[in-house]
Amino acid sequence: MSDKQVDSVRRTWLIASSCAGAAGGLAVAVPFVSTFQPSERARAAGASVEVDIAALKPGEKITVEWRGKPVWIIRRTPEQLAALPKIDPLLADPSSLRKPGELTPAYARNEHRSIKPEIMVAVGICTHLGCSPSDKFVPGAQPSLPDDWAGGFLCACHGSTFDMAGRVYKNKPAPDNLEVPPHTYLSDTKLLIGEDKQA
Numbered sequence: 562m563s564d565k566q567v568d569s570v571r572r573t574w575l576i577a578s579s580c581a582g583a584a585g586g587l588a589v590a591v592p593f594v595s596t597f598q599p600s601e602r603a604r605a606a607g608a609s610v611e612v613d614i615a616a617l618k619p620g621e622k623i624t625v626e627w628r629g630k631p632v633w634i635i636r637r638t639p640e641q642l643a644a645l646p647k648i649d650p651l652l653a654d655p656s657s658l659r660k661p662g663e664l665t666p667a668y669a670r671n672e673h674r675s676i677k678p679e680i681m682v683a684v685g686i687c688t689h690l691g692c693s694p695s696d697k698f699v700p701g702a703q704p705s706l707p708d709d710w711a712g713g714f715l716c717a718c719h720g721s722t723f724d725m726a727g728r729v730y731k732n733k734p735a736p737d738n739l740e741v742p743p744h745t746y747l748s749d750t751k752l753l754i755g756e757d758k759q760a
């Protein structure tokens with residue numbers, strides 16, 4: 562990715578963040594800024610980010626920022642996990658074989674694309690032109706999605722769809738699966754985004 566593309570990706574995410582902040586109201590935005598401001602320079606430079614996922618319930622998602630990018634952490638339900646192998650034939654790269662060094666670390670090159678089956682960690686930036694896809698976790702027919710939708714993400718910019726492991730569906734503008742960033746577990750409930758265990 563060129564510097565120009567990275568800038569464009571960051572801009573898209575910043576715009577999305579601003580919108581989310583506005584929706585959440587000023588009372589939420591102010592403490593967020595004062596809490597995280599001191600580490601802003603370090604984070605922009607690529608520092609890893611520690612995340613406590615103890616309170617994350619099945620079916621819930623949290624987003625953290627790493628290197629200026631949104632990283633999604635989702636605790637998948639047993640039903641969401643069970644759906645993954647069934648949709649392999651509909652996916653462009655079901656086994657995450659493309660660009661493995663760039664998109665899927667070795668420890669996530671499995672059916673669920675994760676270290677722990679239930680916890681999905683992925684960069685929430687579409688591999689087409691850098692929009693941030695929306696959550697479409699509820700299965701079934703709904704606007705812009707097929708009737709047999711199994712749950713996942715829709716990038717409304719040009720219609721790319723991804724499953725609950727960030728794998729892209731076939732014949733969509735996005736060429737690749739969502740990136741799984743380097744990450745490791747510091748404990749059962751603490752994740753470190755930005756570093757592999759071996760690092």
Ligand code: FES
Binds near residue numbers: 734
């Ligand atoms: S940016 Fe996602 S489909 Fe084009």
